[in-house]
Amino acid sequence: MNAQTLTYREALRAGIEQALEDDERVFLMGEDVGRYGGCYAVSKGLFDYYGEQRIIDTPLCESGFVGVGIGAALGGLRPIVEVMTVNFSLLAMDQIVNSAATLRHMSGGQFNIPVVIRMACGAGRQLAAQHSHSWENFYAHIPGLKVLSPATHTDARHMLGQALEDPDPVIIFEHVMLLNENGEVSESPEADMESALVRRQGDDVTLITYGGCLHKALTAANKLAELNISAEVVDLRCLRPLDTDTFLGSVEKTHRAIIIDEGWKTCGLAGEISAIIMEQGFWFLDAPVKRLCTAEVPIPYPSHLEQAALPQVKQIVEMAQAIMEGR
Amino acid sequence: MNQKLHIDRTHLINQLKQMLRIRRFEEKCTQLYAEEKIRGFLHLYIGEEAIAVGVMSVLKPEDQIVATYREHGHALARGLSMGSILAEMFGRTNGCSRGRGGSMHLFDKQMNFYGGNAIVAGGLPLAAGLAMANKKQHRDAVTVCFFGEGAVAEGEFHEAMNLAVLWKLPVLFVCENNGYAMGTALSLSESETNIAKKASGYGMASSQVDGMNVVDVESATSTALDLIKTTSQPYFLECKTYRFRGHSSFDGQLYREKEEIRQWEEKGPVIRLQNWLKENNHFNEEDLDELESEIKAEIEAAIEFAEGGAWEDTADLCKDVYSPTQQGEPG
Numbered sequence: 001m002n003a004q005t006l007t008y009r010e011a012l013r014a015g016i017e018q019a020l021e022d023d024e025r026v027f028l029m030g031e032d033v034g035r036y037g038g039c040y041a042v043s044k045g046l047f048d049y050y051g052e053q054r055i056i057d058t059p060l061c062e063s064g065f066v067g068v069g070i071g072a073a074l075g076g077l078r079p080i081v082e083v084m085t086v087n088f089s090l091l092a093m094d095q096i097v098n099s100a101a102t103l104r105h106m107s108g109g110q111f112n113i114p115v116v117i118r119m120a121c122g123a124g125r126q127l128a129a130q131h132s133h134s135w136e137n138f139y140a141h142i143p144g145l146k147v148l149s150p151a152t153h154t155d156a157r158h159m160l161g162q163a164l165e166d167p168d169p170v171i172i173f174e175h176v177m178l179l180n181e182n183g184e185v186s187e188s189p190e191a192d193m194e195s196a197l198v199r200r201q202g203d204d205v206t207l208i209t210y211g212g213c214l215h216k217a218l219t220a221a222n223k224l225a226e227l228n229i230s231a232e233v234v235d236l237r238c239l240r241p242l243d244t245d246t247f248l249g250s251v252e253k254t255h256r257a258i259i260i261d262e263g264w265k266t267c268g269l270a271g272e273i274s275a276i277i278m279e280q281g282f283w284f285l286d287a288p289v290k291r292l293c294t295a296e297v298p299i300p301y302p303s304h305l306e307q308a309a310l311p312q313v314k315q316i317v318e319m320a321q322a323i324m325e326g327r
Numbered sequence: 328m329n330q331k332l333h334i335d336r337t338h339l340i341n342q343l344k345q346m347l348r349i350r351r352f353e354e355k356c357t358q359l360y361a362e363e364k365i366r367g368f369l370h371l372y373i374g375e376e377a378i379a380v381g382v383m384s385v386l387k388p389e390d391q392i393v394a395t396y397r398e399h400g401h402a403l404a405r406g407l408s409m410g411s412i413l414a415e416m417f418g419r420t421n422g423c424s425r426g427r428g429g430s431m432h433l434f435d436k437q438m439n440f441y442g443g444n445a446i447v448a449g450g451l452p453l454a455a456g457l458a459m460a461n462k463k464q465h466r467d468a469v470t471v472c473f474f475g476e477g478a479v480a481e482g483e484f485h486e487a488m489n490l491a492v493l494w495k496l497p498v499l500f501v502c503e504n505n506g507y508a509m510g511t512a513l514s515l516s517e518s519e520t521n522i523a524k525k526a527s528g529y530g531m532a533s534s535q536v537d538g539m540n541v542v543d544v545e546s547a548t549s550t551a552l553d554l555i556k557t558t559s560q561p562y563f564l565e566c567k568t569y570r571f572r573g574h575s576s577f578d579g580q581l582y583r584e585k586e587e588i589r590q591w592e593e594k595g596p597v598i599r600l601q602n603w604l605k606e607n608n609h610f611n612e613e614d615l616d617e618l619e620s621e622i623k624a625e626i627e628a629a630i631e632f633a634e635g636g637a638w639e640d641t642a643d644l645c646k647d648v649y650s651p652t653q654q655g656e657p658g
Contacts, residue, residue, distance in 0.1 A: 027463075053463070059493070064452050064486025071456015074441065075391075077463060094483070098446045099453055106442065107434035108425025109647035143648045167650035 006185050008178040011153045012042045014185070015160035016080065020050055023078055026164060029056040029069055030082030039084045040120055040179055066092035066117065070100045070169070073115035078164050083119040086135045086173065092117075093138075100169040101144030115170075116163045122175040122212045122262060123310055129298035132306075134262035136211070137269045139171045140240040146170045146194070147239040151214035153183030154190055155237060162193035175212035175262075194238045196246035202232035204327070205320050206250040208273055209260040210236040213311055217260050220316035227317070229324055239269060247273065248281045255286040256323050260311050265293035287323045292316060332549055334542060336609045342384065342541045343600050343610075344618050346376040349400040350597055351622045352409060352629075356399070356416065359630075360576055365416045367429050372400035374539075374571035377596035378503050379404040381544025382471060385552060389439065389468040391461075393454040396431035396445040397503075397570075401473060407435045409625055410632030419636025426639055427647065439468075447508075448474060448481035451500070455487050458496035458561075469555055471499045477508025479525060480516055488529040491561040498561040499551055500526070503538065505570045510582035526563035538566030539596045571595065 006014065019026045028043060034057040037044035047055040058065040062083060069081035083089045089096070100113045123132035140147045146168060150156045156174070163170035170193075191197055199214065200221050207217040214235050221231035232254055234247045251257045257277055261270035270291040277289050295309040353371045360369050372379070375397075383404040386392075394401040402412050407423055415422030416430045424434045424443070432443035441457065444450035454472035461468045478484050479502070491498050502522050506513055513520050526533035532554060536547040544566060551562040569591040573580050580588075592598075604610035639646075 059486075059489060061482075061486035061489065063483050064455075064490050067449075067452020067483065067487070068456040068459055068490055071453040071458075072460045072463075073456070074453065075457040075460020075464075077460045094446060094449060095452060098449055099444070103442070104650065105647045106424060106428045106432040107436070108422070108427045110424070110434055110436040111441070112650050143645075146649075 003184045003186050005182055006153060006157070008153055008156050008181050008183065009040065009042055011156035011183070011185050012160070012174060013044070013046070015157050016043060016046065019080065019161055019164055020046070020054060022161070023164070025076065025078040026080060027054045027056060027077065028080045028082065029058055029065060031058055031060055031084055033057060033082050038082070040176065042174075042179075043082070062088050062091035063095055067095040067099065069115050069117070070095055070113055073113045073169075074103065074111055079115050080160070080164070081115060081117045083117060085131050086119050086121040086133055087130050089117075089119050096139070096145070096169070096171070097142055101142045104168065105144060112167045113169045114164070114167050116160065116172060117169070118160070118172045118174060120176050121173045122177055123294070123299045123306055124177040124212070126301055126303055126306060127299075128301040132299035134211070134294065136173050136239050137263050137267070137272075140269060142240075144169070145240060148172045148193055149211040149237060149239055150174065151178070151211050151235050151237070154186045157185045158189035159193055162189060166193070173211060177212050191237075194241055194243060196234055196236045196238070196243035198232060198246065198250060199235045200231070200233040202230040202254065204230045204254055205256040205258060205323055206232045206234055206247065206254045207258050207260060207316065207320070208234045208236065208247050210239060211262065213260045213262050216311060216313050217316060220313045220320065223313065223317050224320050227321065229320055231320060242273070242276070244276055244280065248277065248284075251277055251281045252284045255284055257285070258290045258292060258316065258319050258323060260292045260316060262294055262311060264296055265291055266296060268293060290319050290323055292319055332546055334545075339542070339600065339604060340610065340614070340618075342380055342545070343597070343604065344622070345380040345384075345404055346541065346597050346600070347618060348409070348622050348625065349376045349379070349403050351619075352403060352626060353399060355626050355630075365430065366418075367431070368396070369430055369576040370397040370574065371570070371572040372397055374591065374595060375503055375505060375568045376400055377541035377544050378501065378538050378566045378568060379473075381541045382501055382548045384545055385548045386471065387468070389466065391439040391441060391457050391468060391470045393441045393450040393457070393470065393472045394443060395447070395450065395474055396443065397475070398433055398443050398473070399430070402433045402435070402440060405438050405440055407433065407438055407440060409629040411435070413629045414633040414636045417633040417636060418638070419633060420639050421632065421636035425647070426636070448478035448483040450474060451478065451483055451487035452490070454498055455491050455496050458491070458498040459494065461497060462495075469497050469499055469552055471501060473501045473503060475508065476502055476504040476506070476513055476522055477516070478502075479522055480508070488526060488531060492529045492531050495559050496561055497555050497559065499548070499555060500561060500563045502563065502565045503568055504565055505568045507570070507574070507582065509574045510578070512582070523563060523565040531561055531563050532558070533563035533565065535565045535567065538568030539594050539599065541596055541600060
């Protein structure tokens with residue numbers, strides 16, 4: 001398979017371009033996605049090529065334009081709606097949760113909403129407490145939605161196309177710390193969008209993660225190898241529905257699990273995954289499941305505090321060493 | 328009056344019948360609610376029938392309707408069968424939403440009836456989106472969005488107004504101004520109580536109409552649709568009306584005087600058209616009896632249809648959360 005090297009941002013853009021080329025019902029809509037080129041420059045250049053009918057700049061009204069996207073999907077189009085950050089998406093939560101997620105069910109299956117909503121998430125750029133959060137769990141809580149977290153460049157490139165093929169609403173989270181990173185992009189998707197993938201094979205402990213923490217888990221796994229601990233890394237990729245078979249299969253092999261989640265611990269995804277392991281994989285375990293999450297604080301501005309709040313490679317390594325004690 | 332309207336005796340009697348269908352149906356619903364056959368909330372449209380009947384009579388099959396939780400009248404006037412509406416309120420699988428929605432969430436794809444939205448103002452952005460899809464796909468259809476004056480206080484109202492004009496979307500916004508958002512009077516919730524004026528703040532053409540007069544509503548709708556088509560711009564129609572019953576099944580109506588209700592009832596849409604037809608010798612008691620008995624039979628058939636509907640098997644509880652293609656949710 002031919003691979004090319006792109007930044008994560010370029011991979012996202014290539015995915016959008018492909019979608020626009022493949023299906024004339026597809027259009028991109030959001031705040032400053034056109035003339036400005038996108039808040040994070042993901043859509044830079046697309047307006048000049050595709051024009052204002054397909055790259056639509058919206059006013060600052062998240063509920064309004066996300067609702068329009070949902071209505072347009074209901075009317076037969078395939079909108080890609082960009083919300084600048086997950087924090088702003090709270091202003092559109094009514095439309096996403098009360099309309100997009102419910103219409104199919106409330107109508108007894110008569111209507112479906114093939115909308116894709118993309119948003120930036122994650123901390124690390126010193127953007128403080130209103131631009132930096134990981135709230136994938138808010139949306140992963142909602143029946144009727146599907147939630148994707150592309151952590152690799154190939155997923156950044158191909159998950160959008162997969163999401164647009166889905167007849168139901170899909171939310172895609174793009175971690176801001178990945179945008180400038182270079183990586184290899186495969187020509188085709190690595191798996192269907194709802195499957196988790198084992199990104200690194202190992203025997204001793206399973207590191208379960210997604211999004212911006214994947215590279216931290218892989219880095220930690222390499223360090224652990226030097227310490228004679230063989231870590232397997234599972235990239236969840238899709239946070240709803242969760243591919244439980246993949247992470248349970250891994251835990252069955254390694255007998256130990258650490259969940260690394262940039263969301264807060266309380267009522268978060270890590271707790272959900274931990275509970276699934278307890279319910280369905282309890283007898284696989286040789287040690288209690290551990291969770292490494294963001295500290296329970298709104299993300300602070302100074303770099304040293306922001307970094308102190310986030311899961312770090314060193315902590316993963318220490319947690320893995322601790323869980324291996326008494327092996 | 329709009330030149331295209333042909334308002335003759337037959338048409339007016341049909342309009343009266345449509346309004347009476349809604350009136351008698353909902354009166355029966357209150358009884359069925361007391362019998363606990365209908366549960367949840369029950370928001371009655373009694374008093375406001377002229378709006379749904381007047382607007383719907385001008386629409387074409389391809390036009391789309393987005394309504395609120397007070398939408399029995401809209402559904403009936405649009406042409407959803409009374410049986411499928413009542414079955415929905417009974418929660419049966421032969422309901423228009425397979426029983427999943429209930430009174431507040433009536434849907435019908437064949438009729439281009441997009442609900443039944445119980446989030447106040449939540450339907451407005453959705454309607455703008457449907458209109459955008461029509462425009463982009465060159466469909467000659469108008470999206471008609473009904474909402475109450477309470478929605479005007481919501482941010483989504485203002486966002487949708489702005490987007491509809493900004494993007495020249497073919498939407499007819501129909502504000503059913505019944506004077507009370509649940510129990511809060513308009514003057515207690517709006518700094519500017521002239522609702523139509525708010526539309527003009529967005530550069531949207533608007534008009535106010537007597538929502539208790541079905542002919543006026545029909546005529547205003549026809550004019551509005553013509554304008555939407557010739558100008559490629561949305562239109563705002565404020566219909567002044569009054570709800571004769573409480574907000575929902577749980578409403579002590581402590582916020583208004585009985586005398587106020589009585590005064591509005593005197594100028595109600597049904598009584599008014601009925602009296603006009605009688606005074607002009609177009610209609611007599613026998614004609615009325617005939618209408619009433621036809622409606623009574625329709626209601627009886629609807630009850631039989633609804634009661635005969637199957638309950639969804641609880642094994643199918645999680646059906647229709649996701650589309651059946653792809654993997655969907657496990658379990």
